[in-house]
Amino acid sequence: MTDLTFYTNPMSRGRIARWMLEETGADYDTVLLRYGPEMQSDDYKAINPMMKVPAIVHKGKTVTECGAICTYLAEAFPDAQLAPLPEERADYYRWMFFAAGPWEQASTNKAMGFEVTSEHSGMAGYGDFDRTLATLATVVDDRPYICGERFTAADIYVGSQIAWGVQFGTIPETPALKDYIARGMARPAFQRAAEKDNAEMDGYGPETPPANT
Ligand SMILES: N[C@@H](CCC(=O)N[C@@H](CS)C(=O)NCC(=O)O)C(=O)O
Known part of the structure; x- marks a missing residue:
């Protein structure tokens, strides 16, 4: 368990955040959420009331919105040199x-x-x-x-x-x-991110019925 958790769906804008995470070299935990009830659960609503992915929780703080996640991670992991000079x-x-x-x-x-x-x-x-x-x-x-x-x-x-x-x-x-x-x-980070997301796509598309039906 790390101090950085990534909430995503492999067929979503979460792919952008995954690429960013891979570029930072940080260790992170991934929580995959299906469209529908999983994203709308009370537990996830407490993280992102928009009930959308992606989101990250880093050291207890939540960041949503892909642009904000990329901007935040660039600053949180300066060794990756992705923040602007x-x-x-x-x-x-x-x-x-x-x-x-x-x-x-x-x-x-x-x-x-x-x-x-x-x-x-x-x-x-x-x-x-x-x-x-x-x-x-x-x-x-x-x-x-x-x-x-x-x-x-x-x-x-x-x-x-x-x-x-x-x-x-x-x-x-x-x-x-x-x-x-x-x-x-x-x-390489783009390719790693795409491989990880592509490997998880089965059952996570927008057309997939919720897991428990
Ligand atoms: N403005 C948000 C958009 C996030 C978004 O719309 N995510 C979609 C997937 S690409 C989603 O979670 N949709 C599920 C829903 O709204 O039920 C961002 O940039 O992160």
Whole structure:
């Protein structure tokens, strides 16, 4: 039993947090939760009242939200050198928040068929989908990583959003994005994380009935 517990489902955004955990080199315990009653249990609701994964509990403190988990772990395990250097902070925070806010909303709304009308785009934090996409899609046109020359936790969180967007066709693949995604996926920690999650997928999909029915 370690002082770091990871609550996840292998077919979820928890894959992002798993990649981050593997990059830190930290020892952690994993609790797998099925969609439905397991995530909605009183025990898990006490950890994340949103009843969503991922979540981590480290030294008795809970962190939810993938972007926050990546940011927190980068600082909690400084030896991994995934937190930004002072000169990298502007890009790091800008794109971490852009991915967690505007892009997450724009891509979810797009997938669900919600359109922001031009009349309302001034009120929507992301404006409209096309603007948000055009902004994110060029982020690594002039650099190998989000913060410049160095891989940071922003490449795990923002990079995962980009990779999923390209995979699901929400983001058109450009040569720069293709190379960027390949750089991330080539990392040993990414591969370890994917192997662990892929090995656990059976019975954990959104369509799987609860274990006790
Ligand atoms: N904003 C959250 C989103 C978490 C989220 O939506 N997780 C989904 C899986 S990808 C979930 O747990 N869904 C279960 C449910 O809502 O019942 C984050 O970034 O961590």
